[in-house]
Amino acid sequence: MHDHDSCIRAALSHAESHCAREGVQLTPVRRRVLEILLEEHRALGAYEILDRLRDEGLGGQPPVVYRALDFLIRAGLVHRIETLNAFAACAHAGEGHVPVFLICRQCRHVIETPAPAGGQLERAAEGAGFAIETTVREAEGLCADCRTAA
Amino acid sequence: MHDHDSCIRAALSHAESHCAREGVQLTPVRRRVLEILLEEHRALGAYEILDRLRDEGLGGQPPVVYRALDFLIRAGLVHRIETLNAFAACAHAGEGHVPVFLICRQCRHVIETPAPAGGQLERAAEGAGFAIETTVREAEGLCADCRTAA
DNA sequence: GGTGTTCTGTTATAATATAACTCATCCAGG
DNA sequence: CCTGGATGAGTTATATTATAACAGAACACC
Known part of the structure; x- marks a missing residue:
């Protein structure tokens, strides 16, 4: 809380x-x-x-x-x-982060976790000669609270 | 080609x-x-x-x-x-992959690169007690061809 | 030969998003 | 001052994406 x-x-x-x-x-x-x-x-x-x-x-x-x-x-x-x-x-405004979102399909709460750059997307892009401008990293599932409730 | x-x-x-x-x-x-x-x-x-x-x-x-x-x-x-x-x-049907997409904003071509599971999303989810069901990993930018053309 | 299942056809409408134009405000330069 | 550019808000209309709900065809199995 x-x-x-x-x-x-x-x-x-x-x-x-x-x-x-x-x-x-x-x-x-x-x-x-x-x-x-x-x-x-x-x-x-x-x-x-x-x-x-x-x-x-x-x-x-x-x-x-x-x-x-x-x-x-x-x-x-x-x-x-x-x-x-x-x-x-944004839950981490001003912290210069790559946002990663965990989205609960039940309560629709969004957990935003700041991640370092340099994940799979960046590695994939480098290999392909692709110039990244924006990225999207989202997971949908059940949050801890809704799992407990179920 | x-x-x-x-x-x-x-x-x-x-x-x-x-x-x-x-x-x-x-x-x-x-x-x-x-x-x-x-x-x-x-x-x-x-x-x-x-x-x-x-x-x-x-x-x-x-x-x-x-x-x-x-x-x-x-x-x-x-x-x-x-x-x-x-x-x-899907460019890798049947290969059991976590899809990662590189999307060219100019030609709209989509490069799909198969990635191993266990990236930032999974790590973030684990830390939060979140049960992932589906994930989205997409980057938008310019592909190698469109960069050369520009 | 009915009966359940799966798929398609169709009508209607919901949900999400933007174009294009107008007007108000503010403020910097004359 | 007052004026002309920039910015933001108001408004109308419409584009784009997606789904609900129900009717009918096809086929498969008993």
């Missing part, structure tokens, strides 16, 4: 200083999208996020959410989970 | 013997979907495949393609490329 409140505060304060440093704006919509993802601590679909924003009177249409997510992803504050077509707040 | 015809023939004959062994049917639609993917040697979207089928008078609606793809994926003859929401014929 981790201290969720302080983890959210830390992530938000990292986001703020990151944006200040880069000279980009953490606008209300962008900030709120990040907060929603941090509060949930799991992967949310774009339209789930949109529903929340609507409830709060912020941005009522899909492009608003997708733009905010684009921004947050470019800033390294949010990751896209390809397996789920969903999005999760 | 590889011998594409013989590679297609080999893959089809593997598919046939696999289906015979498992007692499942490689029906015309399923076979044709596999052939289309083998001929292209790159990732195709479900609707691109559907268009081809339609041209040939086979299965005119999305579920037909998605069902064929489900079958082929379950049989290990086709892989889903999550990054692209697309599908590619």
Whole structure:
């Protein structure tokens, strides 16, 4: 069990200083999208996020959410989970990591573990003369809690 | 440059013997979907495949393609490329591999390299008590040919 | 010759994502 | 000031990807 409140505060304060440093704006919509993802601590679909924003009177249409997510992803504050077509707040913002995701198919919680570069993907690419730009490493299965519950 | 015809023939004959062994049917639609993917040697979207089928008078609606793809994926003859929401014929059918994909963002060719199990994903999962069921390892970038061309 | 199973056909719709254009805001340079 | 560029948000419409649900054909087995 981790201290969720302080983890959210830390992530938000990292986001703020990151944006200040880069000279980009953490606008209300962008900030709120990040907060929603941090509060949930799991992967949310774009339209789930949109529903929340609507409830709060912020941005009522899909492009608003997708733009905010684009921004947050470019800033390294949010990751896209390809397996789920969903999005999760980065759990290791600013640590310069290669993200590896363990996705529970039951509770949809996403465990992000920072990994060193130089895994199979990099070795495979080197052998093929392939220039990697982005990588995706995701596993789907059952998390420890859901295994215990079962 | 590889011998594409013989590679297609080999893959089809593997598919046939696999289906015979498992007692499942490689029906015309399923076979044709596999052939289309083998001929292209790159990732195709479900609707691109559907268009081809339609041209040939086979299965005119999305579920037909998605069902064929489900079958082929379950049989290990086709892989889903999550990054692209697309599908590619397996280049190493029957070799019992953990697929790793290098996806060229320019020509959309997919290089599939067979990797041993036991990479970062497995190590991360072990540490977290997470039971892996499926894994995704994909890299996007530029292939050797497109790099040379640029 | 029915009966169960497997596969296909079809209609409809859900879920995810983006194009294209408008308007508001802000702020730097004149 | 005020103006012109840049940035971000609002909005409409639509593209793309995927599935639910049910009807019918084919075949295999008893």
